[in-house]
Amino acid sequence: MPNSFNAKTTLQVAGQDYEIYKLDAVPGSGRLPYSLKILLENLLRNEDGVTVSREDIDYFGNWDAQADPSKEIQYRPARVLMQDFTGVPAVVDLAAMRDAMQALGGDPRKINPLQPAELVIDHSVQVDHFGSDDAFALNAELEFRRNQERYKFLKWGQNALDGFKVVPPDTGIVHQVNVEYLSRVIFPKPLDGVTQAYFDTCVGTDSHTTMVNGIGVLGWGVGGIEAEASMLGQPISMLVPKVVGFKLTGQLKEGVTATDLVLTIVDRLRKHGVVGKFVEFYGPAISSLPMGDRSTIANMGPEYGATCGLFPIDQITLDYLRLTGRDEAQVALVEAYCKAQGVFHTADAPEADYSEKLELDLGDVVPSLAGPKRPQDRVPLTDMASHFPSALAALKKERNIPDKGPAKATVDGQEVEISDGSIVVAAITSCTNTSNPSVMLAAGLVAKKAAERGLKTAPWVKTAFGPGSMAVTRYLDRAGLTEPLKALGFHNVGYGCTVCIGNTGPLPEPVSKAIADNDLCAVSILSGNRNFEGRVHAEVRMNYLASPPLVVAYAIAGRIDIDPYKDALTTDASGNPVYLKDIWPSQAEVNQAIAENVTTEEFNAAYADVFTGDARWQSLEAAETQTYDWPADSTYIQNPPYFKGMGLDVAPVADISGARCLALLGDSITTDHISPAGAIKPDSPAGKYLIEKGVDPKDFNSLGSRRGNHEVMMRGTFANIRLRNLMAPGTEGGVTLHQPSGEQMSIYDAAMKYEAEGTAAIVIAGKEYGSGSSRDWAAKGPRLLGVRAVIAESYERIHRSNLVGMGILPLEFVNGENAQSLGLTGTETFDIIGLQNGEAKQVDVKATAADGSVKTFKAKVRIDTPNEVDYYRNGGILAYVLRKLAA
Known part of the structure; x- marks a missing residue:
């Protein structure tokens, strides 16, 4: 390696020598933000004169904080993190690549993670059972029965793929396990006879990989395909942000x-606008901000739109590593390395150069919720009583929902009234908050005070509590707060993402019927990070994010349209009104509970056998072959067709001619809209396919759990029940009009018809196309439906990258134009002209209407880096990597 800056040196820690690359070897690097210092170290260590040059490194010494991003670098993260919804298709792709490698005459064992890859199974448990002591065991049993094929496949991957580890189900939520156990913070790695030490960095197949930034580890979500390429030793092309x-x-x-x-x-x-940017937190409040709070803030990077939200490494980091049972030698390495590199944060640390600055006085923060359908729509708690009626009226007007009034229902033998604003789901779930002892213990204390007053959850509320990790269960038990939570219905339903990703399970039948019969706008309240339409539950139209203790309080009230400062939540057994202040713990009580119950012993016990799994996992039999024997009758795992007929040579990219619009969409189309993760309806294309394969609807499981079967996922693409295709006005769901026949049909059926006709498909959309989770199937699905290009006003970062990674052309309207201003209806025939074999920066789009009239407009090509040009020419990143390895 060139080592142009003579940065390589030796660091000795407790008698152990480590090879490190000193940042101060690069003049001018001292003023860099912490995140860019991590990128700089990555380049110093990987300088090879080809993918990383001296000029790349020199750029950081002369970094202009105000300049628009233009410098491309090749970045190599230390490890890859996956969850099972996105991880299963990633391993399916690796298995398919092994087959394709063999077909091309290569060695399938070359297809192997070259970086540590860890997968946590946490997205498959559903809340079928709740409110009882056996809810966890029953849900876990159902989870194994439904997902046995997938789990056997993952065990095959663990056996066949070097450097790939699986944390079995019913252990914890992926990001919480990452922070509490997997993260090294500083990575020690034996290499060529020495031990290198460097910053632990991470990319993950879930957008909330950002949570790891709370512990000082630079990490963010990428598409599954990009993660696979990283596992296979390919650097990630990125612009220095x-x-x-x-x-x-x-x-x-x-x-x-x-x-x-x-x-x-x-x-x-x-409101400030941080899409595509790094965010770093600094200032005097940092030194007293607990790790739980840092992780909570870092987790929601996707919600505030940043690539990451990074906190520095400091004494609180070291204390947290000790608390969570990290080896003392590792803690010593973290401290010594950070101090040697000048990145260990102290109260008097000089301020870095930043491109932009914001400031927040924590004393200005007030209790809040967010909703009813976006995490950035914050509502102060004092405003909820006035906010909800206006939000409800707006929704009813937008969706043309009739006002039929409240409905009567009998729930558990009790006559109740359910109406607009009734809370039907209350869930403490998602690593956003379950990783934070302060809010978890606060929830337990609210439950304790409520139980002491004899209060109960409103009978129509479906409760759920997903502890996030076994450590949470242990410290709640130790604090004596598990039983009070149970008294209010918050029994452990499983160690997984559950309600936050739509694995909410069915509502009680009387509640479901009341909602349907009276077109009610029912509400969920959850301590998660996402509240998009149709995500939490198909029957729940309005969703609010809140802290765990507020979730408990609102579950007691059973309604969202109250001011809990002025309105009683309920009455106690004596008929006395009970207000929020009556059951809310003081911060002193919370701090005491943390000090007495959150201990190293609890974390050590929780993670002692983290890779072992329970008896069900241990009894699963998995093949130990180098290539996977695809079971022909499997409805969970199928060999995808991405490499079918692929040769070593790459054909030039042609312009796109005669394309038809599959969907004309508005703003803020999320990856949930494009590739939903939730329930499969029997009358949907995916449901019909499963029924044809002999699957009973009760065993459909979710779309997320079937991401290893492209046949299901193709049919589930654009199938979100809340998707509104403007080509088919008055409809919701995956509906379109086939052109030129004008026949209304499912998007899947239209795509198959276009494919049979030899017609390319495109999608037209508004702003923020592909926001939300880093869902690779939101790109894979359209690719398999024959979508060759998307034309949108703007893209979410990960989704744009995923489109290129699957060989789909992302185009952007220019000059403030959009489909409406251009008068596009989606009925036109589209030609995309001037691609220049993928190198064009701008193309002409010609839209020809049925009457022969033509509109021509310019579109920006959003293939942003030279590497992406290669990926696009190859038909996607996987084909590019496969050809490179096979050659």
Whole structure:
């Protein structure tokens, strides 16, 4: 390796020598933000004169904080993190690549993770059972029965693929396990006879990989296909971003939680605009901000739109590593390395150069919720009573929902009234908050005070509690708060993402019927990070994010349209009104509970056998072959057709002619709209396919759990029940009009018809296309439906990358134009002209209407880096990597 800056040196820690690359060898690097120092070290260590040059490194010494991003670098993260919804298709692709490698005459064992790859099974458990002591065991049993094929496949991957580890189901939520156990913070790695030490960095197949930034590890979500390429040794092409410094001062007031803080930060950063940027938190408040609060803030990077939200490494980091049972030698390495590199944060640390700056006094934060359908739509708790009626009226007008009034129902033998604003789901779930002892213990204390007053959850509320990790269960048990939570229905339903990703399970039948019969706008309240339409539950139209203790309080009230400061939540057994203040713990009570119950012993016990799994996991039999024997009758795992007929040579990319629009969509189309993860309807294309394969609807499981079967996922693409295709006005769901016949049909059926006719398909959309989770199937699905290009006003970062990674052309309207201003209806025939074999920066799009009239407009080509040009020419990143390895 060139080592142009003579940065390589030796660091000795407790008698052990480590090879490190010193940042101060690069003149001018001292003023860099922490995140860019991590990128700089990555380049110093990987300088090879080809993918990383001296000029690349020199750029950081002369970094212009105000310049628009233009410098492309090749970045190699230390490891890859996956969850099972996105991880299963990633391993399916690796298995398919092994087959394709063999077909091309290569060695299938070359297809192997070259970086550590860890997968946590956490997305498959559903809340079928709740409110009982056996809910966890029953849900776990159903989970194994439904997902046995997938789990056997993952065990095959663990056996066949070097460097691939699986954390079995019913252990914890992926990001929480990453922070509490998997993260090294500083990575020690034996290499060529020495041990290198370097910054632990991470990319993950889930957008909330950003949570790891709370512990000082630079990490963000990427598409599954990009993660696979990284596992296979390919660097990630990226533009050096702008870095936004967010200064935190002051301290939170009594009664204000970390959740309130993060919802405020989401609100502020969304309004500021941080898409494609790094955010770093600094300032005097950092030194007293607990790790749980940091992780909560970092987790919601996707919600505020940033690539990451990074916190520095400091004494609190070291204390947290010890608390969570990290080896003392590892903690010593973290401290020594960070101090040697000049990145160990102290109160008097000089301020870095930032591209932009914001500031927040924590004392200004007030208790808040966010909703009813976006995490950035913060509502102060004091405004909820006035906010909800206007939000309800707007929704009813937008969706043309009739006002039929409340409905009567009998729930558990009790006559109740359910109406607009009734909370039917209340869930403490998602690593956003379950990783934070302060809000979890606060929830337990609210439950304890409520139970002491004899209060109960409203009978129509479906409750759910997903602890996030076994450590949470242990410290709640130790604090004596598990039983009070159970008394209010918050029994453990499983160690997984559950409600936050739509694995909510069915509502009680009387509640479901009341909602349907009266077209009610029912509500969920959850301590998660996503509340998009149709995500939490198909029957729940309005969703609010809140802190865990507020979730408990609102579950007691059973309604969202109250001011809990002025309105009683309920009455106690004596008929006395009970207000929020009556059951809300003081911060002193919360701090005491943390000090007495959150201990190293609890974390050590929770993670002692993290890779072992329970008896069900251990009894699963998995083949130990180098290539996978695809079971022909499997409805979960199938060999995808991405490499069918692929040769070693690459054909030039031709312009696109005679394409038809599959969907004309509006703004804020999320990856949930494009590739939903939730329930499969029997009358949907995916449901019909499964029924044809002999699967009973009760065993459909979710679309997310079937991501290893492209036949299901193709049919589930654009199948979200809330998707509104403007080509088929008055409809919701995956409906379109085939052209030129004008026949209404499912998007899947239209795509198959276009394919049979030899017609390319395109999608037209508005702003923020592909926002939300880093879902690779939101790109894979359209690719298999024959979509050759998307024309949108703007893209979410990960989704744009995923489109290129699957060989789909992302185009952007220019000059403020959009489909409406151009008068596009989706009925036209489209030609995309001037691609120049993928190198064009702009193309002409010709839209020819049925009457022969033509509109021609310019579109920007969003293939942003030279590497992406190669990926696009090859038909996607996987084909590019496969050809490179086979050659």
